[in-house]
Amino acid sequence: MPFRFARIPGVDGKVLVTSEVGEFEFLDEVDFMAFAAGTLSPATDTYADLQGKHFLAEGDYSSTLRMVAAKYRTRKSFLKGGPALHVFVVTLRCDHSCRYCQVSRQTADQARFDMSAETAAAAIDLMFQTPSPSLTVEFQGGEPLLAFPRIRQIVEAIEERNLVEGRAITYSMTSTLHQADGEVLEFLRRHDFQLSTSLDGPEALHDANRPRPGRESHRRTLDGIGRVREALGERSLSALTTLTRESLKYPEAIVDEYVRLGFPSIFLRPLSPFGFAAKAAQRIGYGMEEFLPFYERALAYILELNRMGVAIQEAYTGFLLSHILTPFPTGYVDLRSPTGAGLGARVYNYDGGVYASDEGRMLAEMGDHSLRLGTVHDSHADLMRSEGMQLLLATGVAEALPGCSDCAFLPYCGADPVFNLAREGDPVGHRPTNAHCVKHTGLFRILFRYLAEADPHVVRTFTSWVTQRPVRRLPDAEAA
Numbered sequence: 001m002p003f004r005f006a007r008i009p010g011v012d013g014k015v016l017v018t019s020e021v022g023e024f025e026f027l028d029e030v031d032f033m034a035f036a037a038g039t040l041s042p043a044t045d046t047y048a049d050l051q052g053k054h055f056l057a058e059g060d061y062s063s064t065l066r067m068v069a070a071k072y073r074t075r076k077s078f079l080k081g082g083p084a085l086h087v088f089v090v091t092l093r094c095d096h097s098c099r100y101c102q103v104s105r106q107t108a109d110q111a112r113f114d115m116s117a118e119t120a121a122a123a124i125d126l127m128f129q130t131p132s133p134s135l136t137v138e139f140q141g142g143e144p145l146l147a148f149p150r151i152r153q154i155v156e157a158i159e160e161r162n163l164v165e166g167r168a169i170t171y172s173m174t175s176t177l178h179q180a181d182g183e184v185l186e187f188l189r190r191h192d193f194q195l196s197t198s199l200d201g202p203e204a205l206h207d208a209n210r211p212r213p214g215r216e217s218h219r220r221t222l223d224g225i226g227r228v229r230e231a232l233g234e235r236s237l238s239a240l241t242t243l244t245r246e247s248l249k250y251p252e253a254i255v256d257e258y259v260r261l262g263f264p265s266i267f268l269r270p271l272s273p274f275g276f277a278a279k280a281a282q283r284i285g286y287g288m289e290e291f292l293p294f295y296e297r298a299l300a301y302i303l304e305l306n307r308m309g310v311a312i313q314e315a316y317t318g319f320l321l322s323h324i325l326t327p328f329p330t331g332y333v334d335l336r337s338p339t340g341a342g343l344g345a346r347v348y349n350y351d352g353g354v355y356a357s358d359e360g361r362m363l364a365e366m367g368d369h370s371l372r373l374g375t376v377h378d379s380h381a382d383l384m385r386s387e388g389m390q391l392l393l394a395t396g397v398a399e400a401l402p403g404c405s406d407c408a409f410l411p412y413c414g415a416d417p418v419f420n421l422a423r424e425g426d427p428v429g430h431r432p433t434n435a436h437c438v439k440h441t442g443l444f445r446i447l448f449r450y451l452a453e454a455d456p457h458v459v460r461t462f463t464s465w466v467t468q469r470p471v472r473r474l475p476d477a478e479a480a
């Protein structure tokens, strides 16, 4: 059967082989050469292991093909139903002036950067034209709570329309939480919002990354976290950190801040190439070769904390491990093939423009409108036939991209034409120098090295992240 392979630095004498549907095995060099040549002895355990994972088949292999096809359908099942994530950018206003977000934000008094009631109504109509039985409605900004009346209008209109539509709807919002109090919290609780906030680490780092008039960004965020937890419960709130060059010095301190504040998860997110000025990039940006040692150190620290009984996970690692260790897709739209942009997600901008992703919207702020699919007054069919979607479909399938098509990590990775467009001015991208690829090659190597070492504690921790169950509730907890 088709396979791909890689040699992982630090995993000596073994070759990683991966199948089209994401099964993997480490083979020693001799077995690998025999397997590749088709001469591996059927009497060996390796042969049986590879056969069990459908790396090889004998005689009439139609039943093997059927099983592989079923796994493939499961892995790609995110394609069913079309866009399920609908992002409403209700305002570009924000009272922060974060170093990594200088292009798209507008000052808090610029109400002309709010979504109008008419645009919101048209966007809702457009969202319901998509066939997905489950819809996630996400509010973003700017700071979305500066346009809370519009959020309320949108949610109430969706609820009313959904009496007929009968979709499963989840609401989420990315917010600084500074404006979350009283009436706002009660509304969010009533509609069972999932909230995400930015927490860049300890006070000094957070306030340096996320300045606002009067400073106190960290203190106000902590106050907001407290209010949200009290009103909506602990599980309704997660946080993510955006890493500036300064952040890279403090992997342990950033993780410690999340532990101190009782978060079960941290999302260590490198700076994206969107939405901040080139000048700022020189000051706060860095290459992936600087990010990867940071990530490796942070992950080792997180695993050590787990070994000591502190349950905290790194969210992106959780997504990658789910891709590696299970046949199921995650809800994460930014690492898919075909790309999640436009196929899994859609963004309705405050001005009525419709984009394939939030990054597509940011790209437009930087002057490149190629991923503006149309407006809220177009039909779903028109948007799916737009030039922007054609560009994404032609360049957003990793299986067909040079470099990716024969990469061992392909089954777990994704295409990111929007990122490539922003970084290289070309949606295909040049793999050897491509930051998306350098990052993911590095991350997969680190994770496969852990999987090859198979330390029982690490394996249990990874399993608990993938299954979202505490280590003590895993079946092998007593034996281990």
Ligand code: SF4
Pocket (backbone or CB within 6 Å): 398, 403, 404, 405, 407, 408, 409, 410, 413, 414, 431, 436, 437, 438, 440, 441
């Ligand atoms: S982006 Fe890089 S790591 Fe991902 S599949 Fe393509 S070649 Fe492999």
